[in-house]
Amino acid sequence: MDLIYSRIFKIFFLVFFLSSCSSDLDFDQTKNLKLEPAFVANLAYFDVKANDLIVDDEIQVLAGVGGFDVFKDKFFNDHLRKAELDFEIENTIARAFAVRFLLLNANDEVLQTISFAVPAYNGTSNIIKYPTEVFENQRLELLKQTVKIGTVVVMGSGQPLDQNSSGSLKLRSGATAYIVIE
Amino acid sequence: MRTAYLVLFVTILHFSCFAQNRELLYNFTAIPQSSLVNPGADVSYKFYFGFPVLSGISVNAGSSSFSAYDLFADNGVDFNDKVRNAINTSSRNDKVVANQQLELFSGGFRIGGRESRSYISFGLYQEFDFFMYVPKDMALLALDGNKNYIGRSFDLSDLSVKAEVLSVFHVGFHKKVNDKFVYGGRAKIYSSGANATSTKNSGYIYTGQNAGTPNLYTQIISSDLELKTSGISTFTKDEYEGNIAKDISHNTFFNGSLGLGFDAGFTYYIKDNLQLTASIIDVGFIKQSKDIETLTYKGTYQYEGVNPDFMNSDDPENVFDEFDKAIPRDTLYNKYTTWRPVKFYSSIQYSFGEARSDDECNCLGKVDKYYKNAVGVQVFAMTTPRAPIGAFTAFYRRNIFRKLDLKATYTFDSFSNKNIGLGLAGTLGKVNMYLLVNNILEFKDVTKANSAAFQFGINFIFQDPKD
Numbered sequence: 001m002d003l004i005y006s007r008i009f010k011i012f013f014l015v016f017f018l019s020s021c022s023s024d025l026d027f028d029q030t031k032n033l034k035l036e037p038a039f040v041a042n043l044a045y046f047d048v049k050a051n052d053l054i055v056d057d058e059i060q061v062l063a064g065v066g067g068f069d070v071f072k073d074k075f076f077n078d079h080l081r082k083a084e085l086d087f088e089i090e091n092t093i094a095r096a097f098a099v100r101f102l103l104l105n106a107n108d109e110v111l112q113t114i115s116f117a118v119p120a121y122n123g124t125s126n127i128i129k130y131p132t133e134v135f136e137n138q139r140l141e142l143l144k145q146t147v148k149i150g151t152v153v154v155m156g157s158g159q160p161l162d163q164n165s166s167g168s169l170k171l172r173s174g175a176t177a178y179i180v181i182e
Numbered sequence: 183m184r185t186a187y188l189v190l191f192v193t194i195l196h197f198s199c200f201a202q203n204r205e206l207l208y209n210f211t212a213i214p215q216s217s218l219v220n221p222g223a224d225v226s227y228k229f230y231f232g233f234p235v236l237s238g239i240s241v242n243a244g245s246s247s248f249s250a251y252d253l254f255a256d257n258g259v260d261f262n263d264k265v266r267n268a269i270n271t272s273s274r275n276d277k278v279v280a281n282q283q284l285e286l287f288s289g290g291f292r293i294g295g296r297e298s299r300s301y302i303s304f305g306l307y308q309e310f311d312f313f314m315y316v317p318k319d320m321a322l323l324a325l326d327g328n329k330n331y332i333g334r335s336f337d338l339s340d341l342s343v344k345a346e347v348l349s350v351f352h353v354g355f356h357k358k359v360n361d362k363f364v365y366g367g368r369a370k371i372y373s374s375g376a377n378a379t380s381t382k383n384s385g386y387i388y389t390g391q392n393a394g395t396p397n398l399y400t401q402i403i404s405s406d407l408e409l410k411t412s413g414i415s416t417f418t419k420d421e422y423e424g425n426i427a428k429d430i431s432h433n434t435f436f437n438g439s440l441g442l443g444f445d446a447g448f449t450y451y452i453k454d455n456l457q458l459t460a461s462i463i464d465v466g467f468i469k470q471s472k473d474i475e476t477l478t479y480k481g482t483y484q485y486e487g488v489n490p491d492f493m494n495s496d497d498p499e500n501v502f503d504e505f506d507k508a509i510p511r512d513t514l515y516n517k518y519t520t521w522r523p524v525k526f527y528s529s530i531q532y533s534f535g536e537a538r539s540d541d542e543c544n545c546l547g548k549v550d551k552y553y554k555n556a557v558g559v560q561v562f563a564m565t566t567p568r569a570p571i572g573a574f575t576a577f578y579r580r581n582i583f584r585k586l587d588l589k590a591t592y593t594f595d596s597f598s599n600k601n602i603g604l605g606l607a608g609t610l611g612k613v614n615m616y617l618l619v620n621n622i623l624e625f626k627d628v629t630k631a632n633s634a635a636f637q638f639g640i641n642f643i644f645q646d647p648k649d
Contacts, residue, residue: 037327042487064490174398
């Protein structure tokens with residue numbers, strides 16, 4: 001009887017081990033893992049009322065600076081392959097403007113200037129979406145040195161604004177970051 | 183972002199993991215270890231002891247949505263496509279689980295006189311548990327980013343994972359009160375060498391686009407993330423120069439966080455051939471107190487973008503500083519309590535095919551009667567960080583010879599709806615051996631299985647010699 005038992009166990013073990021097959025698995029594939037997410041985020045914005053622009057001068061200039069330290073993050077910096085900046089300006093003031101967007105490095109040196117011409121408001125919808133600014137290769141390297149963003153608003157010629165001038169100049173902008181991790 | 187990437191990677195690394203239902207061992211009373219899943223199992227012996235280290239080895243792994251083959255098949259399909267498919271076909275309630283147990287020693291003996299039917303059993307086993315829900319939203323964010331998900335909220339509560347290495351010393355008692363009723367209980371001392379728990383997370387990452395707002399996007403991160411660890415933080419320090427595996431195993435047995443728990447169960451014969459059993463296992467807790475560290479990220483941050491300050495030229499605010507202020511990383515050193523996953527089993531079994539012992543002539547006239555066949559059903563349930571998981575099993579048990587039993591099971595659960603298991607337990611002289619394997623249909627290609635379990639062991643059992 002013992003012999004029969006041991007045979008049964010042997011057969012069971014053999015069936016278990018011999019019948020179990022497995023496809024070839026290749027765990028080295030994990031080395032090919034490549035993540036390519038694309039993230040969107042706000043970049044900069046402002047909203048200036050017409051009566052904030054009242055001056056005697058014929059040409060009014062507004063300038064401001066905001067901190068922009070996202071490139072301090074080494075991981076983000078190392079894996080950013082491409083960036084796109086999108087700008088949208090809505091002008092409801094009856095004056096034309098030129099808006100300049102400055103990328104500044106740590107020494108306040110201008111790395112890049114992006115300029116937008118903004119037509120005067122004439123009673124109809126005046127929202128302009130500007131062509132996407134694409135940053136790749138060398139231009140991307142300049143972008144990565146950016147630590148501050150400067151904005152300059154220059155008023156075009158026309159009737160001076162007064163307390164009763166209506167409307168505002170609004171800028172909304174976003175960035176798309178294309179990350180590659182491999 | 184980095185966290186999401188890590189989570190995805192950990193998902194892949196830990197794929198090879200499994201569930202805890204031991205449907206083949208449950209009520210398979212030819213195996214002394216069946217009292218580990220029902221301390222009130224109708225097991226009898228004069229005394230027994232397990233072959234050290236070989237008395238109970240079990241590994242069990244499962245993933246309810248994808249298999250090893252789906253990810254690692256050597257079939258020319260780009261790995262990134264496989265990862266994407268695995269994530270896309272998973273839901274946040276899919277789980278990846280693993281459990282491994284190794285019995286270091288075990289034994290049991292009858293107490294009282296020869297007619298007594300009370301037993302003490304004891305043992306020490308080591309256990310590894312891993313349980314994770316597929317963190318679907320975070321994986322999507324790591325794979326795709328938020329660009330194509332404007333208006334969608336990524337749910338941070340998808341992140342739910344726990345892992346533990348522990349040793350369990352246990353002493354059990356069971357008593358056959360009469361021919362109809364057996365009850366038993368087991369007290370356990372847990373010693374946890376390493377624990378990581380991150381199951382109470384909440385929050386979201388949202389990017390929306392609304393007309394009329396000053397920003398192009400409405401971006402909010404609301405985070406209530408917490409990772410508690412015990413017995414792990416030493417290894418994450420730069421100055422650590424030891425051997426992690428060795429140190430964890432040392433801590434598991436000699437310097438763990440301690441806890442207490444119990445098991446209870448019974449067997450009741452409604453009729454001679456109709457049996458009802460039930461048990462509850464691992465009702466217990468561990469007070470995590472050694473080398474504890476809790477990391478939290480709590481807060482809400484709305485990202486507006488840069489607003490150039492036209493009015494004054496003070497130093498501008500910085501995005502990172504703002505973020506760190508809004509959602510700071512905090513490290514706490516509070517003790518915490520973890521609850522063991524509680525398991526519940528119950529079965530009803532109908533026996534038929536009456537037989538008599540074919541041993542030598544029984545001169546005392548005592549009739550040693552038993553049934554050659556039994557059929558029945560079992561249920562299993564286990565607590566998890568979210569809703570409990572359950573399984574339903576139909577089984578057939580056949581007594582091939584007097585001391586050789588076969589059990590076949592068909593189990594339906596969230597990992598598989600065609601899990602057929604086979605178990606064999608036999609006693610040759612004093613040597614008791616068992617081998618239990620489930621999901622045998624998948625053995626033709628085990629890499630395609632969503633779950634697999636394997637148990638094996640050797641014991642020495644001593645019965646009273648026949649009078």
